[in-house]
Amino acid sequence: MNYAFLFCLIALLIKLSAGQFSNSRCICVCPKDTEYTKIRNVFIKVVESTQNCTCSKAVGLPDIFCLRCQCKFQTRNMGINQGVVIFVLVVLALLLLYLTYSIYEKYARKELPRNSQMQNQQNLNTESISNRIIRFRTNWKKQLTEQQNNIYVRHNMLS
Amino acid sequence: MQDDEEILDTNRAINRHSGAHIDPYEHYHRFNRKEYDDFTTIDWVRDRTRYLKRHRSLKFDEKKGWWNWIVSSHDAWSGWLIVSGVGILSGLCAGLIDIGTEWMTDLRLGVCPQRFWLNKKACCWSSNLTTADNDCPEWLSWSQIFGIMSSSASIFAFEYFVYVLVSFLLGFLAAVLVRDLAPYACGSGIPEIKTILSGFVIRSYLGKWVLLIKSLTMMMVVSAGLSLGKEGPLVHVASCCGNMLCRLFPKYRQNEVKKREILSAAAAAGVSVAFGAPIGGILFSLEEVVSYYFPLKTMWRSFFSALMAAIVLSYINPYGNGHLVRFEVSYDMVWHLFELIPFIVLGIFGGLYGAFFIKFNIMWSNFRKNSALKRFPVAEVVVVTVVTALLSYLNPYTKENTSSLIRHLFQQCDQSDSTPLCNYINNGTYVINTNDRANFPTLPAGPQVLRSLWLLALAMLLKAFVTIFTFGIKIPAGLFIPSMAVGACFGRILGVAMEQWYYYNPDTFFFKLACHPGRVCVQPGLYSMVGAAATLGGVTKMTVSLVVIMFELTGGLQYIVPIMFAVMTSKWVGDAFVEGGIYDGHIRLNGYPFLDSKEEVKFTANASEIMQPRKPTILVTINYNGNTVGSLLELMQECPYQGYPLVYSSESQQLIGFITRKDLKHRLDFALETNSNITVESKVYFSDKIPAQHDPSPLLLKEIVDLTPLQVTLETSFDTVLDIFRMLGTRKVLVIHKGRVMGLITKKDILRHIAASTDQDPGAIQFH
Numbered sequence: 001m002n003y004a005f006l007f008c009l010i011a012l013l014i015k016l017s018a019g020q021f022s023n024s025r026c027i028c029v030c031p032k033d034t035e036y037t038k039i040r041n042v043f044i045k046v047v048e049s050t051q052n053c054t055c056s057k058a059v060g061l062p063d064i065f066c067l068r069c070q071c072k073f074q075t076r077n078m079g080i081n082q083g084v085v086i087f088v089l090v091v092l093a094l095l096l097l098y099l100t101y102s103i104y105e106k107y108a109r110k111e112l113p114r115n116s117q118m119q120n121q122q123n124l125n126t127e128s129i130s131n132r133i134i135r136f137r138t139n140w141k142k143q144l145t146e147q148q149n150n151i152y153v154r155h156n157m158l159s
Numbered sequence: 160m161q162d163d164e165e166i167l168d169t170n171r172a173i174n175r176h177s178g179a180h181i182d183p184y185e186h187y188h189r190f191n192r193k194e195y196d197d198f199t200t201i202d203w204v205r206d207r208t209r210y211l212k213r214h215r216s217l218k219f220d221e222k223k224g225w226w227n228w229i230v231s232s233h234d235a236w237s238g239w240l241i242v243s244g245v246g247i248l249s250g251l252c253a254g255l256i257d258i259g260t261e262w263m264t265d266l267r268l269g270v271c272p273q274r275f276w277l278n279k280k281a282c283c284w285s286s287n288l289t290t291a292d293n294d295c296p297e298w299l300s301w302s303q304i305f306g307i308m309s310s311s312a313s314i315f316a317f318e319y320f321v322y323v324l325v326s327f328l329l330g331f332l333a334a335v336l337v338r339d340l341a342p343y344a345c346g347s348g349i350p351e352i353k354t355i356l357s358g359f360v361i362r363s364y365l366g367k368w369v370l371l372i373k374s375l376t377m378m379m380v381v382s383a384g385l386s387l388g389k390e391g392p393l394v395h396v397a398s399c400c401g402n403m404l405c406r407l408f409p410k411y412r413q414n415e416v417k418k419r420e421i422l423s424a425a426a427a428a429g430v431s432v433a434f435g436a437p438i439g440g441i442l443f444s445l446e447e448v449v450s451y452y453f454p455l456k457t458m459w460r461s462f463f464s465a466l467m468a469a470i471v472l473s474y475i476n477p478y479g480n481g482h483l484v485r486f487e488v489s490y491d492m493v494w495h496l497f498e499l500i501p502f503i504v505l506g507i508f509g510g511l512y513g514a515f516f517i518k519f520n521i522m523w524s525n526f527r528k529n530s531a532l533k534r535f536p537v538a539e540v541v542v543v544t545v546v547t548a549l550l551s552y553l554n555p556y557t558k559e560n561t562s563s564l565i566r567h568l569f570q571q572c573d574q575s576d577s578t579p580l581c582n583y584i585n586n587g588t589y590v591i592n593t594n595d596r597a598n599f600p601t602l603p604a605g606p607q608v609l610r611s612l613w614l615l616a617l618a619m620l621l622k623a624f625v626t627i628f629t630f631g632i633k634i635p636a637g638l639f640i641p642s643m644a645v646g647a648c649f650g651r652i653l654g655v656a657m658e659q660w661y662y663y664n665p666d667t668f669f670f671k672l673a674c675h676p677g678r679v680c681v682q683p684g685l686y687s688m689v690g691a692a693a694t695l696g697g698v699t700k701m702t703v704s705l706v707v708i709m710f711e712l713t714g715g716l717q718y719i720v721p722i723m724f725a726v727m728t729s730k731w732v733g734d735a736f737v738e739g740g741i742y743d744g745h746i747r748l749n750g751y752p753f754l755d756s757k758e759e760v761k762f763t764a765n766a767s768e769i770m771q772p773r774k775p776t777i778l779v780t781i782n783y784n785g786n787t788v789g790s791l792l793e794l795m796q797e798c799p800y801q802g803y804p805l806v807y808s809s810e811s812q813q814l815i816g817f818i819t820r821k822d823l824k825h826r827l828d829f830a831l832e833t834n835s836n837i838t839v840e841s842k843v844y845f846s847d848k849i850p851a852q853h854d855p856s857p858l859l860l861k862e863i864v865d866l867t868p869l870q871v872t873l874e875t876s877f878d879t880v881l882d883i884f885r886m887l888g889t890r891k892v893l894v895i896h897k898g899r900v901m902g903l904i905t906k907k908d909i910l911r912h913i914a915a916s917t918d919q920d921p922g923a924i925q926f927h
Contacts, residue, residue, distance in 0.1 A: 025285045041577070046285045078274075078281060080475060084258040085276035092375060096332075099339055143363050146197075147342040151633070152536060155528050156925065157361070157749050158346045158633075 023076065026053035030069040047073070195415065196821065197362040198926045200752055200906055203888030205865065206416040213410070237408040238417075242424045242460045244404045246467025249397035249425065252374055253432035253468070254475030256389060256396075261477070263382035264560045267325040268318075269300035281479075322558075323548045329383035330544030333376040333634050334537040341372035345633040348373075348395025350742045352426055353448050354751040355398075356419050358888055359926070365395075365402035365422075373399070377635045381560070383544050384551050386625040388561070391637025394429035394448075397468070401425030420457050423448060427461035428468040430708070433639075435472065435483030437465040439708030446704045447742070484714040486566045489573075491717055492682055495673035501653055502721050505690045506728025508649055513697020513729065514736035516627060516642070521744045524631045528748075536633040543632055547625050556611075556618040561644050564618070568647040568687040569713060571679075580615075580651075582607030600677050601662045604655065612652050619648035630741075638741065642698045643691035650690020654683030688713055689725045696726040697733045700740030738917075747914075750923040752906050754885050762916045764877040769912045770894045770902035778902050780806045783815055783846075788827055788858060789839035795824060804893060804900045805845060805864055812899035815845075815864070817891070822863040830858050870895045871904075877912070884909055 028043040045058040052058070053073040055066035150157055195201055221231040262278045271282035283295035294300070301321040302314045337344050343364050355361060363369070373396055377389045401421045405411035411418050426448045431440030441461045473483045527533055551557035556564055572581030583602035626641040658681040661670050674680035692709045696702065709715075709722050737744075739755070746753045772778055779798040781791070783805060794803070802819040806812050830837045836856040843858045850857075869889050871880055873896045883892060884906060894902045911921040 023285055044285065076281075076284065076479065078277065080254075081258050081262070081281065082274070082276045084255050085262050088255070088259045088375070088378065091371075095336060095340065095372075095375070099336070102339070140368070143366075144340070144342070147363065148338070151342040151345065152338070152533075155533055157751075158343070158351065 023078075024048060024074065026058045026071055026073050028055050028059050028069050028071040030055075030059070030065065195360045197360060199360055200890055200926075201358045201360060201415040201888075202890045203358060203416055204867075204869070206414050210410075210414050210417055213414075234408075234410050237410055238421070238460065239463065241401070241404045241408060241411065241421050242428075242464040243467045245397065245401045245421065245425045246428050246431075246464040246469075247471050248400040248404070249393070249428045249432050250468040250471025250475070252370075252396050252400065253393055254472055254477050256374055256378055256393070257477035258475075259378040260381050260389065263329070263378050264384075266382065267322045267384065269298055270304065271298055272304075273297060319552050322552050323545060326383045326548035327541065327545050329379040330385065330634070331537070331541050333379040333383070334540035334632075336372055336376050337634055338537060341366075341368040342633070344369045344373035344376060344635055346631070346635070347391035347637045347742075348398075348635075349391050349447070349637075350745040350749070350751070352394060352398050352422070353742060354746060354753045356423055356426070356448050357753050358415075358419070359752055360415070365399045367399070367403055370396055370399035370403070373635050380634045380636065384548050384557075384560070385544055385634075385636070386547060386561070386622050386629045386641045387634075387636035387638065388640025389635070389637055390430075390433035390639040392635040393433040393637075394426050395635075397425045397429030397432070398422050401428075420460065423457050424460040424464040428464040430704075431465035431468045432472045434708050434712050435469065435478075435485050436708045436711035437469040439704055439711050440465040440468075442704035442707050443701070447699075447701060484712070485562070486569045486713050488569050488571075488684060488688065488713045488715045490571045490682060490684065491715075492679055494682075494685060494718065494721055495669075495680070497669035497673055498657075498681070498721070499724060501657055501686065502689050502725045503728050505646070505650055505653065505686065505693045506725040507732050509646055509690065509693025509695075509697040509725065509729035510732025510734075511697070511736075512623065512645060512694050513642075513700070513733040513740075516623070516698050517733075517737045517741050517744050519627045520630055520741065521748055523627055524745070524748055527631065540632050540634055543625070543628055547629070550621055550625070554614050554618050554621070556614055556648075557621055561622075561640050565640070565644055565647050565691065568615075568651045569684050569691075571682055571684045579607035579611040582611075601658055601680060603662055604659055608655065612655060615648045615652055619645050619652075622648070631745075638698060639695060642695045646690035646692070646694030647687045648690075649694075650687035651683050653690070654681065654686030657681045657686070658683055685715075685718060685721070688715065688718060689721050692722045693725040693729040696729040698741050700730060700733065700743075702726055702730060747919065747923070750925050752910055752924065752926050754881070754906070754909065756885050758913075760878040760881060762877070764912065764916075765873065766871050766875040766877070766880055766892075766894050766904060767873040767901075769877065769880070769908050770904045771908055772902055778804065778812075778900060780804045780809060780812065780900065781818060782809055783807050786843040787839065788831065788837065788841045788843060791823065791843060792827060792839070795820060801905070802891065802903075804868075804903070806900060812901075814868075814870070814893060814895065814898075814900045815866070817865045817868040817893065818860075818863055819865070823860070826860055826863055827858075868893050872896060873901060880904060881909060 024047065026045050026047045030041045030043070043059040047053050047058065050073040053071050055069040055071050056063060058071060059066065059069065217227075217231045217234055220227040222228075261280075262276060265278040265280075268279065271277045271279070274282070277284075279294075279298050282298045286295035286297050300318060302308070302317045305317070307313055307317045343361075343366075351361060351364060355364065373392055377392050377396075380387060381389050401424065402418070405418050405421055411421055423444050427440040427444035429440070430443040431437040434440075441458065444461050445458065469483060478485055527539075532539060559567075567578070567580070572583060582605040584605045585602055622641050623645050626638060626645075629641075630636055630638050660667070661674065661680050664670070665674070665676065670680060688709065692705060696705050699705070705726055706719060706722050710719055739747075743753075743755065779794070779800060781794065781803045800820060802817055803823070804817055805815045807815060830841075831839075834856075837858055838855045841855045841858050843860055845861055845864055847859070847861060849859070868891070869883060869887070870893045871883070873894055875894075880892060883889060890906060892904045893900055894904060907924055907926070910924045914921040914924060
């Protein structure tokens with residue numbers, strides 16, 4: 001279920017952002033050895049169609065200098081980038097929130113584990129969502145401690 | 160000998176009916192989902208047999224009805240379904256990581272205020288005021304944002320400060336995330352994947368948290384400017400995807416051998432997306448990670464997986480050039496025969512650097528493991544990050560991200576390139592035609608070129624030293640990219656030197672023989688490529704897959720022979736100093752039970768010299784008759800071994816089968832817990848024949864007896880035993896003498912023997 005949710009989120013982000021910022025440009029590269037191009041020999045101009053991407057239209061140099069320039073029409077789509085960056089930031093923020101929460105839990109509420117255990121025993125038959133989350137977290141924490149012991153305490157792997 | 164026949168009979172009966180019968184392990188699995196303990200080796204022979212039985216029963220059921228037919232067909236194609244899923248998922252992950260990294264890297268320099276999700280290059284993409292490498296007004300550096308404009312010194316100081324600060328934050332966050340959420344996400348992961356594929360079990364090493372945290376922190380640490388790459392960790396990420404998908408299908412979920420088939424395809428997909436090199440990925444999986452056990456079928460699966468991954472990645476288009484070639488080279492000039500000499504030099508350099516790197520990195524890792532340093536993993540990451548950032552900022556070639564440095568070094572200088580490295584003196588006598596790159600003549604290097612060569616040399620030294628301390632700290636870290644960067648810098652320096660030699664002495668006989676005046680003779684970019692391949696070859700000791708990865712990475716089909724040449728030289732030179740690549744070094748350092756199928760056996764011994772127990776200790780066996788639950792529990796308590804041979808009687812020591820401790824313990828505990836008729840007094844039978852009178856009720860443990868343990872005699876030579884272990888992937892071999900069981904050999908005994916005969920510490924091997 002978690003994966004399905006994640007996948008939907010990614011799909012939605014990509015869907016929302018696709019096509020919004022697609023744009024195109026014309027890039028011309030000229031030799032450096034003429035008086036016009038001594039300082040600057042790469043010219044970029046935003047154009048909409050490939051017909052407008054010629055040296056004379058995009059650079060505006062006299063025709064004679066344009067002979068040795070090479071112009072390319074390029075398009076791109078930045079939608080995926082936008083989606084990915086926002087997705088990464090959201091996930092990172094969630095993880096950091098969780099991290100601060102668990103640190104807070106560790107230091108400020110030391111009696112919590114006992115409580116949750118009691119709840120666990122009470123509602124074992126009718127398992128609510130919150131209980132499932134708690135159970136999942138307990139399992140996961142056990143795994144995590146095991147991993148931390150292997151790597152940071154016993155140093156028997158990944159060193 | 161009545162018992163004997165009885166065993167055979169029932170065994171045949173199982174075989175005959177196995178189509179219709181339930182797998183004897185089936186009910187066992189229901190209660191014992193984790194069949195193997197953490198940090199143990201799987202039994203390939205047993206799991207393969209289980210797979211065959213399951214397959215046969217499905218085939219048998221197929222004729223019973225259309226639903227069974229659908230189930231069986233679904234089972235048959237689930238392998239392909241998973242590998243295509245692995246390809247798609249790892250393609251998506253790689254695309255995400257690539258884009259995220261590109262964005263985060265430029266965060267150290269400034270921001271694109273209008274569209275914050277764009278990196279510098281993308282921000283300036285359509286700005287008409289930009290030149291090829293300069294800033295554009297849309298992109299704001301941190302000093303511009305904070306309005307620090309007073310003097311160039313204060314701008315420099317402020318930007319330096321922000322650069323180090325952002326690096327520090329990214330590195331620190333990554334280290335904390337790894338420590339508190341998924342410690343297994345650290346490291347490159349390739350040594351562990353290799354060991355896992357050779358049959359080792361590391362629980363939750365390929366879990367979803369590791370996948371998430373590794374993907375995320377990988378972006379952060381690469382962006383923090385640490386001297387590491389994200390290519391090795393991508394193999395781990397792809398394997399995590401494979402493991403996740405395996406859980407959805409019972410065929411792969413319950414069988415560790417089948418799961419490993421998928422994992423080897425996943426490793427191929429990982430390299431495929433890491434370098435945009437699908438064929439290189441398949442070869443990598445064959446050369447580096449896959450051992451003897453795999454059928455050729457895995458290769459086709461890898462092929463398909465790598466293909467799917469490449470398709471998805473090229474759709475995402477993370478490099479922004481519309482195809483998968485990451486460090487594209489645009490030149491296709493021919494190389495000359497005399498250039499083989501500089502290529503040999505590059506190969507020697509690569510081999511030496513590889514040996515140097517392996518030696519010192521292992522030394523440092525060993526030091527980290529055994530000193531006070533091990534108590535401060537996060538602090539270590541922070542210190543390495545800050546030092547790297549402080550040193551990197553001062554040199555333009557280390558300030559930029561390492562893969563763009565490599566891309567730059569692989570390029571040839573053409574007219575659009577006005578960077579200092581391409582500052583050749585062109586006094587206007589040559590007309591440069593863009594369309595005819597081969598006619599670009601050799602020009603004298605300007606002062607800027609010489610200066611940048613010095614900077615490149617410094618960058619090379621920095622990368623070479625810092626990587627030693629970086630590889631192995633507790634964050635995701637690969638070493639493909641930094642190793643390549645070292646070689647690329649050295650190659651470029653040598654290339655420019657050769658080029659200038661040609662310019663000033665075109666009459667030297669080999670130049671005169673091979674070069675045409677007025678045309679390019681020596682291409683520094685090519686030297687850079689060859690150098691990169693040589694150092695990477697020296698560090699990882701890859702050969703075939705490396706050459707293919709290099710040509711897929713650059714698109715330089717012309718240059719396969721020079722790269723092959725340098726890689727081979729580098730391997731020869733490297734092997735003279737250090738045996739095995741960096742991954743083998745780390746496998747040995749951690750004492751993983753990995754039997755290298757490429758290693759030759761150089762020592763002789765007999766089975767009697769490696770088996771356990773040695774005299775005067777006597778082998779602990781279980782008798783066929785006269786056991787009670789209590790006596791077996793006592794035996795396990797007193798002799799905590801991994802398994803016990805089952806013999807007719809302790810006098811004859813005649814072998815019947817083998818019982819593993821885990822099975823026995825689990826079945827006894829289970830019976831005591833769930834069945835109230837069974838007590839400590841209950842008799843245990845390893846056969847179907849039960850006496851009519853019994854009180855308390857007996858326990859039948861026939862199905863946990865492995866009736867087909869592999870056996871060798873005392874005189875069997877070591878290399879035969881080694882081959883049995885390597886090719887069949889068995890966990891143990893029983894040693895027989897004159898029909899009596901004398902002892903057994905486990906994988907650990909083999910590894911300890913190898914370690915002892917190659918002057919290593921046998922005590923380092925802790926795992927089975």
